[in-house]
Amino acid sequence: MVIPLIAKNKKIKVVEPFALYKWAKNFKRIQDRFYNQKYKLRRIQQVEDFITLNNFNKVYHIKEVRLDLELPKTVFINDINDADLILVTHQGYARYPCEGIIEQIETWLERCPKLYLCLNRHYLNIDNKKINLTLPEEFQKAITSWLQQSLSKHRVIDLSRDYVDYGRHFTWSLPDRHYFIEKI
């Protein structure tokens, strides 16, 4: 049965699938309103603490979702070359191919030797490419191992908390896998 392109005197318009609306930038603020009580995502606190406790003063922040970071003493600068830390919370980089993520990290480290990178685990290897490394079977450990093996000239520190993410951990507000990567 092929439907006619008219039904009940209405014309049927067939369009390509597309995202009909975009929540992305305000996703966290929408989720914030799910609760009466004021709260803060632990992972956001973790980022703020990392920046404060390590005395990073000039941060170049590559973002998508508005995170409302509370860092009164930190200057968010517009020129990456002046930064003492690059902070990446933009979901999109996890949707790079794996080799592209590594290339991008190398590029960032050329501009600034310290990088705090947040990756959304659910997007990794988006294009289904074989990775020619021996990796652990446990996915979270595999992500860390892939980064450490691929960036063996640098120091890669896993700052993530391990858990199975059933979509109830605010991952699309702030990606879940956190790494401090330092050029050596």
Add this chain to the structure above:
Amino acid sequence: MKKLIEHFSDYPMISNDKHDYIRYRMGRIKHQLWIKNRKNKHEIIIDTHDKFILDNLKPGKTCVFGSAGYYLEELVENLTVVEQWPIVKKFYPNAQIIEDRSEIAKVNGRIFDNFVVVNNRGDAMCELSVVENYISKYVQTMKPGCLFFYSFRDTQIVGWNRLTKDHRNYFLNFAKHIENTYSLNLVWHDIKFAIKEKDGAGNYDILENPDTTNGNIKYLFEYKSKTKKIND
């Protein structure tokens, strides 16, 4: 200092119609089609996957579960829309609201000639073993010959290693397992992943897999039969 939160359930969420509607709508992209279409006297907008489904439906009764299926009301005769969010009843009174998927068969019986699940948020963020359990409930509503349209996004399936597994094989093997276990013959599938190439400036796009609306993993099964000729 504000209270720290790690998980949705760390503090009780607000419970009112506005909140429930926003949460429902965030997970139901196609609800937007219903908003667009319901007041349009001249035109019904559907996408190419809707067209594929409509072109391939068998005559008879159709159930659309968890997929904002009310936007297809003008196009599908004998349509039963089943949802799990009571808020749906407020704007679409004809919807059947269930808590557990096993209620679909209890309420309706084995009556459906078509069963449709399109990128149901309620079927996502779980392991494929859980998806299989859901499918086992849907099967209980199907007449022999029933067509089962099922689609989802690989990025919303949990419990597999995206770095070590071949994605295509992983999801194709799942379909074959379903075929062997539930007498659901796989008569069509469409599994697509992002193709990433550098642009002129040496950068990649940041797009996700194709068709985040309907899902990049699409199956069509036929229950206890394999006679379906696909209109593609």
